[in-house]
Amino acid sequence: MQNFPSLNINTNTDTNLQSELSTLNLGPTHPATHGVFQNVLQLDGERIVSGVSTIGYIHRAFEKIAEHRPFYQITPLTDRLNYCSAPINNMGWHMTVEKLLGINTPKRVDYLRVIVMELARISDHIICNGVLGVDTGAFTGFLYMMEYREAIYEIYEEVCGSRLTTNIGRIGGFERNFNDIAFAKIKKFLVDFPKVLNEFESLFNRNRIFIDRTKGVAPVSAETALDYSWSGPILRATGVDYDVRAMNPYCSYEEFDFEVPVGTSGDVYDRFLVRNEEMKQSMRMIQQALDKIEKEDPTIFHADVPEFYLPPKEEVYNNMEALIYHFKIVMGEIETPVGEVYHSVEGANGELGFYLVNDGGRSPYRLHFRRPSFINYSMYADMSRGMLLSDAIINMSSLNVIAGELDA
Amino acid sequence: MGELNNELLQQHLTGKFGDQIKLEGEPYGLLTVETSRDNIIELLTYLKKDAALQFIYLTDITAIQYPEQENSIGVIYHLHSLRYNVRIRVKVFLPEGDVRTPTATVLWNGANWMERETYDYFGVNFEGHPNLVRILNVDDMTVFPMRKEYPLEDPNRVDKKDFYFGR
Numbered sequence: 420m421q422n423f424p425s426l427n428i429n430t431n432t433d434t435n436l437q438s439e440l441s442t443l444n445l446g447p448t449h450p451a452t453h454g455v456f457q458n459v460l461q462l463d464g465e466r467i468v469s470g471v472s473t474i475g476y477i478h479r480a481f482e483k484i485a486e487h488r489p490f491y492q493i494t495p496l497t498d499r500l501n502y503c504s505a506p507i508n509n510m511g512w513h514m515t516v517e518k519l520l521g522i523n524t525p526k527r528v529d530y531l532r533v534i535v536m537e538l539a540r541i542s543d544h545i546i547c548n549g550v551l552g553v554d555t556g557a558f559t560g561f562l563y564m565m566e567y568r569e570a571i572y573e574i575y576e577e578v579c580g581s582r583l584t585t586n587i588g589r590i591g592g593f594e595r596n597f598n599d600i601a602f603a604k605i606k607k608f609l610v611d612f613p614k615v616l617n618e619f620e621s622l623f624n625r626n627r628i629f630i631d632r633t634k635g636v637a638p639v640s641a642e643t644a645l646d647y648s649w650s651g652p653i654l655r656a657t658g659v660d661y662d663v664r665a666m667n668p669y670c671s672y673e674e675f676d677f678e679v680p681v682g683t684s685g686d687v688y689d690r691f692l693v694r695n696e697e698m699k700q701s702m703r704m705i706q707q708a709l710d711k712i713e714k715e716d717p718t719i720f721h722a723d724v725p726e727f728y729l730p731p732k733e734e735v736y737n738n739m740e741a742l743i744y745h746f747k748i749v750m751g752e753i754e755t756p757v758g759e760v761y762h763s764v765e766g767a768n769g770e771l772g773f774y775l776v777n778d779g780g781r782s783p784y785r786l787h788f789r790r791p792s793f794i795n796y797s798m799y800a801d802m803s804r805g806m807l808l809s810d811a812i813i814n815m816s817s818l819n820v821i822a823g824e825l826d827a
Numbered sequence: 828m829g830e831l832n833n834e835l836l837q838q839h840l841t842g843k844f845g846d847q848i849k850l851e852g853e854p855y856g857l858l859t860v861e862t863s864r865d866n867i868i869e870l871l872t873y874l875k876k877d878a879a880l881q882f883i884y885l886t887d888i889t890a891i892q893y894p895e896q897e898n899s900i901g902v903i904y905h906l907h908s909l910r911y912n913v914r915i916r917v918k919v920f921l922p923e924g925d926v927r928t929p930t931a932t933v934l935w936n937g938a939n940w941m942e943r944e945t946y947d948y949f950g951v952n953f954e955g956h957p958n959l960v961r962i963l964n965v966d967d968m969t970v971f972p973m974r975k976e977y978p979l980e981d982p983n984r985v986d987k988k989d990f991y992f993g994r
Contacts, residue, residue: 475963482948483972487979518855645909648885648937659909661884666912760855761905761916763886772887774905787889789905797940826963 440468443808447476451554451812454822458800458811465808470800474793474825481827485786489751490516490590491729493786498584500790501824503546504539504767506575506587513588514669515762515773517722520590520755524722527715528592529671530708534605535578535587536670536764537701537708541612542571543767544652544694547819551691552623554816555632560619567615570608577601591728592721605709609702620695633688637802637814640685647798650791651769652693653818657685663765670764674711675704687817726753751781768792768819792824831880831911833858839880843873851918859916864928867919871934874906874915882906882915888931888941890949894975899923902951904931927952930959948973 446457455476461468481500485493497508510532517524524532545568549561572582578601579587579594587593623629639649641657654661662679664672680696682689721728725744734741747753757779763772769791778784795818803811833853840848840860847866851859862870874882886905893899898920907914919928930953931938942953943962950971953959961968970977 475961475965478963480972483979645883646936648935648941661909666909758854759859761857761914770886772905774887774889774903776891785891787887787903789887793940793944794937797937801936 445808445811447473451815453550453816454820454825456796456820456822456825458803460803460808460811462808467803467806467808467811470803472796472800474796476826477822478826481788482786485783487782489749489753489781490755490783491748493783494586494588495584498586499823500788500827501543501766501768501771501792501821502583503821504543505583505585506535506539507764507766507771509585509588510536510670511762511764511766511771512773513590514764515760515775516590516727518762519758519760519775519777520724520727522591522722522724522727524592524670525715525719526671527712527717527719528721530712530715531593531597531720532588532670533672533675533708534705535575537704538571538574538605538608540767541698541701542568543819544698547767547816548619548691548694551633551687551813551816552629554813555629557623557626557629560622563615563622564619567608567612570604570611574601574604574608577604589721589729591724594729595731596718596720602709605705609706609709613699613702616695616698623691630688632810632813633691633817634686635684636687636810637806637817638684638686639798639802643798644685648794649769649798651766651795652697653685653690653795654769655680656682656689656693658683663763663770667763669762675707677704687813690817755779763789766791768821768824769795788827790824790827792820793827796820796825831908831913833913836880836913836915839877840870844870857914857916859918861918861920864919864921867917868929868931868933870917871904871906871931874908874917875934880908881910882908882913884909885931885935885937885941886914888938888945890945890951890973892949892973892975894923896920897922900926900949900951900974902928902945921951926950927954929954930956932956947971950974 441462443460443462444457445460446452447455457473458470460470481496484496494509494512497512498505500508545564549564552560575585576582578597579585639657641659644654644657645659650661658681660679660681665679677700680693682693729748730741730745735745755777757777759776761772761774763770770789771791772789774787775783776785836858837850847862848870849861851861874880884907886907889903891901891903900923901918901920904917905914921928928951930942940962942956943959945951946953946959947961947963948971964972
């Protein structure tokens with residue numbers, strides 16, 4: 420037990436039962452832990468006296484593997500980080516590479532990316548808020564919203580052919596253009612979803628049990644949240660309006676009109692409200708992006724950088740130049756500049772950063788991934804101290820820790 | 828209060844620390860400075876607490892290894908001044924036989940897991956860290972896997988060919 424220095428369990432047996440503490444292994448595969456991670460908790464009755472978080476159960480050496488792969492072969496690794504919003508990881512990675520290579524993407528690509536990333540954010544928040552409801556005992560909202568995550572997956576499917584691990588981006592843009600059915604599905608989603616979201620909100624915001632279980636639970640001050648380097652909705656719930664999209668805009672976010680919702684008390688209820696509000700803002704942005712796209716050339720879906728852009732398959736089969744570029748890119752024979760770049764995007768859970776050091780070889784010399792789930796979760800054991808076990812469960816689901824991103 | 832940019836930040840740092848820090852340039856717009864482990868906490872404290880800088884947000888801590896260098900292992904800090912929206916990258920390089928540097932947990936609690944991860948990957952000993960144990964890999968692991976002496980196996984290696992296993 421050398422790793423659990425805070426667990427000095429009282430083994431004195433001659434005292435009465437009430438003074439004894441019990442140890443509970445919450446996880447690694449407990450249904451309420453939302454993934455494979457363990458908390459060894461020391462309990463006094465139902466109150467948590469201390470806890471130790473253990474992670475790393477699905478660690479698969481993302482950074483090490485990335486040192487041995489050409490840029491494009493890293494894309495499927497990024498899909499599997501936060502698998503609830505895989506396109507944001509994809510786009511973040513490709514934007515980092517574009518920054519390194521000095522590629523400017525056309526406006527239409529930026530807008531299409533905004534659409535895909537905001538859809539991903541909505542689908543991630545649907546899961547998080549839905550599951551938060553489940554953990555308080557309300558299953559209806561989760562089932563009700565799940566249909567709309569499905570609708571988003573169908574949009575992905577229309578755009579790139581896959582649903583969960585999308586591999587949706589390319590350096591410079593997309594593998595193929597959005598078709599009319601995709602746009603129709605996006606527009607239908609924008610019409611249908613707000614009504615459902617409003618119903619979902621009123622299902623919970625007027626629910627006495629839900630409010631009692633979430634309001635005032637696990638409040639975090641802005642100072643503490645910043646001290647622990649929190650980011651994303653849980654930081655904004657404490658009242659800090661730090662959003663990478665607004666502060667360091669990428670992908671033409673500076674052209675979009677949106678608000679950064681913030682909370683006041685930083686408790687579980689505020690995190691729920693912030694995520695709901697963010698979904699509305701995301702829909703606003705998608706609508707704006709659709710309007711902007713109409714003024715752009717509909718045939719453009721990638722930058723004109725054949726030496727870096729992996730050509731679509733039909734071109735590879737029919738065009739010699741495309742075949743050559745395809746071969747060189749896949750084998751990592753493209754020339755890349757030496758340099759180090761840090762690029763971050765606003766992931767569904769917070770600041771998703773890529774620190775890429777390139778020595779001009781076929782793979783990154785070093786790739787570090789700033790994972791919001793990893794950093795946000797680091798406070799969990801500390802903040803659980805003194806909390807009831809049932810509140811600690813709700814707290815965990817409101818942090819939205821995704822195991823793939825936590826462990827990387 | 829005035830604004831802050833890389834040029835001003837550079838002036839502040841050279842004015843305060845002189846030749847104790849080395850400016851590495853601004854790759855892709857991010858001011859990068861290098862210092863020694865003796866000065867790192869003083870530098871981070873100054874960056875965090877000075878009213879004209881306010882780098883209150885610790886974005887990330889990680890490390891890198893250049894085996895051919897004398898000081899081969901570098902610890903890399905990314906800080907963000909939320910007040911002025913400026914980022915900075917700070918590096919500390921350590922010799923391979925003596926990979927230790929003071930912990931930043933005295934300034935940010937968020938550094939706790941970031942340093943544990945850096946220790947786990949590169950074996951950087953953050954002196955004064957409250958709980959410097961492995962975080963992602965198993966406890967009984969003896970190596971630091973992100974170091975360059977542990978390359979991943981070659982996918983083309985022949986000893987994994989089927990015929991060696993009678994398949």
